Amino acid sequence: MKGLLIQVISGIILGLGCMGFGVSFAWPSTTLLLFKSENTTLNRPMSESEAALFGSLSSVGGMIGNPLMAVLLGRLGRKYSAILSTCVGLIAWTLVVFSSTVEVILTAIFLFGVSGSVMLVVPVYISEFCQENIRGIMTSLFVVFNGLGMLVSILLGSILSYHTMTYVFLVMSGAGVVLLSILKESPVVFMQKGKEEEAKKSVAYYRSWDPNSKEVMQEIEKIKRALNPDLDEDKSIFQSPEEEKLNPENPSIPQKPLTFMELLRKSRSTRRAMVVLLVLITAAIFQGLVVVVVYAIPLFSQVVPADVMSPALCSVLLCGINVVSSLLGGFLTDKAGRRMLIIVASFLTGTFCVIIGILIISEWGPKWLIAVFIYLYSISYTVGAGTVPFVMMAEVLLPEVKGYITMLIMEWAWLCNFALLYVFQSIVARYGIGPVFFVFAAISFLTSGYSIFFVPETKGLSVNVIQTLFLKKRRDLETEQ
Template sequence: MWIGMVKDCTNSIIQVNVCGFKMGIFIQVISTIAACYLCMTIGVIFTWPSCTLKIFESGNTTLHRPMTETELALFGSLSSIGALTSTPFTGYMLDIVGRKSCIIVASLTQVIAWAMIAASSQVEVVLTAVFMSGVGGSGFLIVPMLTSEICQESIRGSMTAGMMIFYAFGMLVSYVLGGLLEYKMMVYVCLSMSVLGVVLLSIIRETPLYYMKKGMEEEAAKSFAYYRHAAVDSKVVLEEMNALRRAFNPIIEEDELSPEEQKLKPELKDTEQKEEKERLSLFNFIKKSQSTRKAIVVSLVLMTASLFQGLVVVQVYAEPLFEEAVPNMSPTVCSVLLAIVTVVFGFLGAYLTDIIGRRPLIIYSSIAAMVCCVILGSQLHLSWAPHWVTAVAIYMFAITYTLGGGTVPYVFTAEIFLPEVKSFMTMMVVEWAWFCNFVILFIFTPLVSAIGLGPVFYLFAGVCLFTSIYSIFYLPETNGLPVDVIQGLFLKRQRAQKY
C-alpha cells in the first residue's frame, strides 16, 4: 500500500515537472515570436523598394514628382545607412536600459516610418522614412541577443534563427501586398502591422543576463522562473543561475594556458576574482581575453563571407532581376515564390542548427550555394538553357544560402561572447553586417553595368567557396554548449594549430 502511494506521488511529481518544462518551452517560443515579429516588419519595409521602384521612377508616380537616379539608389540603400547609424548607440543602450526597452524603441521606429509615408507624398519625406525604418534595423542586434538569453540551450539555435525566418516572411508579405493592393492601401496595412508589433512586446520580460549584469540577482531569478515556468527557488532556476554566474566569472588571465597548466597555478578566491574583474575596463577585458579576440575575428569573417554570397541583392532587387533573367514569367509571381522558398527553408535551417550542428550546415550549404552560383552565372552569361532554368537556379541558390549563410552566422554570433562584452561585440558584428549590406547593394548596379549580371554570380561563387574552406579550419561547433565552454573551444583550436 505504502509502496503504491510513493509511486503515485513520484509519478505526480514527474508529471508536474514535465508539464512545467513544456509550459516553459511554450513561453520561450511565444516570447521569441513576439521579438522576431520586429524582424518581419523590417523585412516588409526593406523589401518595399522592390515593388515600388518602377512606380516612383515613372511619370505616373504616386509621389509629387518622379525620383532621380541618385534618389532611386538611395531608396534601396538608405535603410542600411539608418541601421549603421543606430546600431552602435543601441549596442551601448542595451546594457543601460535593457533589451526590452531597446526592442520597443526599435519597433516604434517602424510605426513612425510608415506614418510618415502615409502622411506625405514628398520624395524627401519618403526617403527620410526609409532611413527611419533602417534605424529600427538595430532589431537585428537586439532580437538574437534577447532570444539567446531567454531560451534554454536545447532550443537556443532554432529560436535565434527565427529572426531570419521572420525577416523572410516579411519579404513574402511585402511581395504579396505589393502585387495585390494599391499603393495607399498597402501603406495603411503595413502601418497597422507595425502598431501590432509594438503591442506584442508586452508579453516579453527583461532577460536574466541583463539583471545579473546590473547586480540584480533576485530579478534575474524571477526572469528565469518566468521563462522556465518554475518556482524561483526550484532546481531548474538555481541551475540556470549557477550557469550564469560561471559565465560572469571566467578566468580570463589564463586564456593561453592549457587545463593542466591552470591546475598548477594557485586559484584566486571568489572575492579576489570579483575585484579583479571590477578593475577591468571593456577594452582591457578584450585585451586580456584571447578567446574573445579569436571569437570576434571568426564571427566577422563568417558574417562578411555569408553576406557577400549575394542573396541580399536577389532579395532587394527581386522583381527587376527576375524581369531581366526570366522575361517570360511574371516578376511578381517569381518574387513571391522566392520569399516562400526562403521562409520554408528558413524553418528547415533553424531546425537543422540544433540537429546536425552549425559547422556542418555552413560548410555543406556553402559548397552547394557555390554550385548554384556557377550554374546561374553561366546561364545568365551564355544562355545555354531555357529561361526556366534561370528561375530554378535562383531558387536553388536561395535554398542553399538560407540553410547556411542566411542562418548560421546570426546564431553563432548570438552565443559565443561572454556576458561582460556580449553587447559590445555583438554590436560590432551587426554594425559590420549593415555596412556590408550597404556596400553590396550600392555596388551591385555599377558592377552589373561593368561586367554583366552573369559574371557577378561567378564572384558570388568564389565567396561561397571561401566561406566553406574558412569554416572547415576555423569554425568551432557550438551546438548545445554554454558560453564558457564555447570560449574554451577557440583556445583549443588555436593550441591544436600550434602543434
C-alpha cells in the same frame, strides 16, 4: 512543457519585430519601378541617384542605429531596446503614409534602417532566456521572421494598391510594439544590474519553474559564471564539455568585473571569436542574396521573360522559399551542427551561383531554368550563411562584451550591405548580371574552406565551454570535429 511553450511564444513575439524590418527592407523591390515612373504616387519621379539611395539608404540608417542600440542595450535592457527599435519603424511608416515627397520617403527609408537595430537585440534577447537544447532554432527565428516580412512585403505589394499597402504595414508595425510590451526582461540584464531576485523570477517565468527551486539557482550560477569569466590568459586547465555539464556549480569569480576593453584585451578567445564572426558575416553578405531580394522584381524581369513567369510571382516565390529555408536552417543548426552546415551549404551556394552565371551568359536552356537555380541558390544560402553566423553570434560571446561586439559586427554588416546595394545596379549595367554570380560563387567557396579550418562546433554548449574552443590549436579543432 509549459516553459518551452512560453519560450516559443516569446520568441515569436520578438520575431514579429524582425518581420517588420523585413517588410521595410523588401519594400523598395515592389515600389522602385513605380517611384521612377511618370505615374508615380510621389510628388515627382525619382532620379537614378535617388533610386540608388532608395535601395541602399536603409544600410546607412543601420550603421547609425546599431551603435546607439549597443549602448542602450545595456542601459535600457533587452526588452525596452526592442520596443524602441520597433517604435522607430512605426514612425517611419507614419511618414510614408502621410507624405508623398521624395525627400520624406528617403528619410523614412533611413529610419527603417535605424529600426533594423532590432536585428541586433532579438538574437541576444532570445539566447539569454532560451534553454540550450533549442537555442539554435530559437535564435534563428529572427532570420525566419525577417524572411517572412520580405515575403509579406512583396506579396502585398503585388496585390494591394500603394496606399492600402502602406496602411496595412503601419498597423502591423503598431501591433508589434504593443506585443513586445508584454514580455519579461532577460535574467542576464537583471543580474548585470545586481537584481538577483528579479533574475530568479525571470528564469522561473521562462522555464516555468518555482523561483526558489534548485534548477533556478543553477541557472543563476551559470549566469554569474558567464558575467565573471576566468580569463583564458590566466588558465592552465580548461573544463571539457562533459566536465562543464557535470559541474555547473563551483564558479571562480574575480573580485572586480572587467570593463569591455580590458576583457577584449586580455581574453584571447573573445578576440578569436570576434574575428571568426566578422569573416562569416562578411562572407554571408557578399554571397549576394541581399541584392537578389532587394532588387528581386527588376532582377527577375531581366533574366526571366514575363511570358514565362511574371517578375512579381518570381519574387513572391523567392521570399516564400526563403521563409521555409530559414525554418529548415534553424532545425538543421541543432541537428547537423553549425560547422558542418555552413561548410556544406556554402559549397552548394557557390555551385549554384556558377550554374546561374553560365546559364545567363550562354543563354543555354529554357529561361525558367534560371529561376529554378536562383531558388536553389536561395535555399542553400539561407540554410547556411544566412543562418549560421547569426546563431553563432548569439552564443559564442560572453555577456559582458556581447552587446558591443555584436554592434561592431552588425555595423560592419550594414556598411557591406550599403556598398553592395549601392554599386550593384552600376555593375550590372556595365558588366551584366551573369559575371556578378561568379563573384558570389567565389565568396561562397572561400567561406566553405575557411569554415573547415577555423569554425568550431558550438551546438548545445554553454558560452564558457565555447570560449575554450577558440583557444585550441587548429589541428586539435579539426581532430575534435
